[in-house]
Amino acid sequence: MGATVSQDDNDSDCHTHQSPINIWTKMALYDPFLKPLKIQYDPTTSRKIVNLGHCFNVEFDDTSDMSVLSDGPLNSRYRLRQFHFHWGSSDKDGSEHVIDGNVYPAELHIVYWNSQKYESFEEAAKHPDGLAVIGVLKLTNRITLNLVSLLIQGKEHSFTKYNLARLLPNDLDYWTYHGSLTTEPYFECVTWIVLQRAIPISSAQLTRFRGLLCTSEYEKPVPIMENHRPVQLLHDRVVRSSRL
Ligand SMILES: NS(=O)(=O)c1ccc(NCc2ccco2)cc1
Numbered sequence: 001m002g003a004t005v006s007q008d009d010n011d012s013d014c015h016t017h018q019s020p021i022n023i024w025t026k027m028a029l030y031d032p033f034l035k036p037l038k039i040q041y042d043p044t045t046s047r048k049i050v051n052l053g054h055c056f057n058v059e060f061d062d063t064s065d066m067s068v069l070s071d072g073p074l075n076s077r078y079r080l081r082q083f084h085f086h087w088g089s090s091d092k093d094g095s096e097h098v099i100d101g102n103v104y105p106a107e108l109h110i111v112y113w114n115s116q117k118y119e120s121f122e123e124a125a126k127h128p129d130g131l132a133v134i135g136v137l138k139l140t141n142r143i144t145l146n147l148v149s150l151l152i153q154g155k156e157h158s159f160t161k162y163n164l165a166r167l168l169p170n171d172l173d174y175w176t177y178h179g180s181l182t183t184e185p186y187f188e189c190v191t192w193i194v195l196q197r198a199i200p201i202s203s204a205q206l207t208r209f210r211g212l213l214c215t216s217e218y219e220k221p222v223p224i225m226e227n228h229r230p231v232q233l234l235h236d237r238v239v240r241s242s243r244l
């Protein structure tokens, strides 16, 4: 009889840095050496918005260091690749990270890769310091209005001069921990930076998310009702906070 593989192979000892997690704010360790996030953004780098079937991405030109993230918990400069959202089948759930047991209706992920050490996003994703993802809850109408034309999987169209700053709160205090991609291939390559300021998102905007279809033109329409992963075990990790 061969060895039995645990149902969720993330329990095996080589998958102990998975994401998302429940952040118990009272257990987070204030680290005075954490710097403020430095977010440099050039609106001319936004390229297109695309329905990937399980979510939609706003994608950027990441052929040079035009829109970059540095400082914060990071030791390198990270280049902006894309941002996307996670949501639920109702306003009661949807976020991936959970704060003191509280689930939010949706979560934005702004995905950067370490262009100082690695040649490409795909290469960076194979290393523990390869990616940095900012998690935040915020939505502006321009994105949801664009979803109307992205209804079916595979659809995309140009999305230029987008001002990313509209997605971020003024207060950039954050929790940070080492974790993974929250979808396949679940690589443990992400320095997570979860903003402490959650900005409300309207129910109408969430409804438009759920209106996105994961089917193509010729199939029976199936909406992307939810695409958030359950929280994972913290194991030996400590979450640090940029604010006392
Ligand atoms: N939800 S997320 O921010 O953790 C996230 C971000 C990016 C990918 N990309 C998937 C991928 C392909 C090759 C390497 O990586 C998957 C998940």
Ligand SMILES: [Zn+2]
Residues within 6 Å of the ligand: 084, 085, 086, 109, 182
């Ligand atoms: Zn994500």
